[in-house]
Amino acid sequence: MKTLTIRARLALTMTFLGVLLSVCVGFGLYGMNAIDASARDLGLSTLPSVNALGVSDIYMSRARMQLDAYALDPDAPDASQMRARAESLLNNSDDWYKKYDAIPRGADEEAIAKDVIAARADMREAIETFGAAIDRHDQEQVRRSALKELPASYDRVSAAFRTLREYRSPMRPVRTRKTTARY
16 A cells, blocks of 8 residues: 555545445435335325225224114114115225225235125125015014124124234234335
C-alpha cells in the first residue's frame, strides 16, 4: 500500500465505496421488491378474502335471525316477506362466498375451504328444513330445528368460517414470522 500513489489510493477507495454502494442498492431493491410482493398479496388476495368470508358469515347469521323472527309469528301479515328476506340473505351469503371462492388458494387452505363448504351446505339444509317446518306449522319440527339442529349447524359453520378467516388473516403468527424472517 505504501508504493501506491495518492491518486491510486483514492481510486481504489472510491472503487471500494462504489461496490459497497452497489451492494447496498441491490439489497434495497430486493427488499422493496419483497415489500411490493407482500403488499400485492395483501391487497389482492388476503384482505378481499377475509372480507368476503366475514360478510358471507354475517349474511348467514342474519338469515338465521330472520327465520327465528318468522318462527315466532308465522301467521303475521309480513310473514311471507320475512321468509323471502331470509332466502335473500342466504343468497347474498352465497354470493359473497363465491367472491372468496374465486380467489386463488393453496392446498392447505383448500382443505379448510372444503370444511366450510360442507358446513355451509349443512347450514343451508338446516335453514331450509326450519323454514319448511314453519311454513307447515309443524311446531314439533320447528322446536327440534330451532333448539337442536339449527344451533349445532350454526356452530359448525361459524367455527369453520372462523378457522378459514384466521388462516387467511394477515396477522396470523405463521405469516408474521415469514414476513419478519424475510427482513
